Amino acid sequence: MIERRDVFQAIADPTRRMIIQKLSKGALNIGQIVADSGITRQGIAKHLKVLSECGMISLTQKGREQFCEVRLDQLDEVIDWVNASRKLWNQRFEKLDKFLTDEKTR
């Protein structure tokens, strides 16, 4: 089990998805993310570390506060993968179709 750190893993955890949704509404400091989350600041910090390592968020120091901004373009990788799977799925019977067409016209 190598430590994987990619967007798929980033969005695998419900708490991290919650964080992403919160940040989608605008940048927040850590305390604001913690508020009403039901888990400790340290717990949130760990999730932020993961999100940061995946390039899903960027952090900016501002006085004693740390502002988090989400980078939603990273989610393109997920969309791309899903679309690739669907493309394969749609092409799945093309070979058979081609074979049957050839059969008929031969």
Place this chain on the structure above:
Amino acid sequence: MIERRDVFQAIADPTRRMIIQKLSKGALNIGQIVADSGITRQGIAKHLKVLSECGMISLTQKGREQFCEVRLDQLDEVIDWVNASRKLWNQRFEKLDKFLTDEKTR
């Protein structure tokens, strides 16, 4: 840590993504999935269990063979979540825009 079993977790693992891609080209039995995967049949079986519990694949007994078929429509949930996040992101400055417009027309 409650045992989560959802589509996000299903696609979090690279091996499971590989399985989904393989199955996107058409149904396969377990042996065919194992071939060239680099991991043991038992390892694959565990991943198939997860995918099955997430509703990502359906299994059909056929003699002594077990055929796996992928259910790509389950991925809609992922697409929906990504789109929802992006919508929030786009709406993020609407309130501010509205405020500025009101300011100007007052």
Place this chain on the structure above:
DNA sequence: TATTTGTACAACCAAATGGTTGTGTATGAT
């Protein structure tokens, strides 16, 4: 019938995960 094939089940393992508490340390406000 004997053997190979396709699979299932159980136990085991190290590492990762998702939390916690406890402590220290800057920064900003009173």
Place this chain on the structure above:
DNA sequence: ATCATACACAACCATTTGGTTGTACAAATA
């Protein structure tokens, strides 16, 4: 100067994860 705030770092913990080996068994095939 004091105190509250916002955070970082470390240690700890139970559970999950992603594999492995080993054993057993039913279905095809020779």
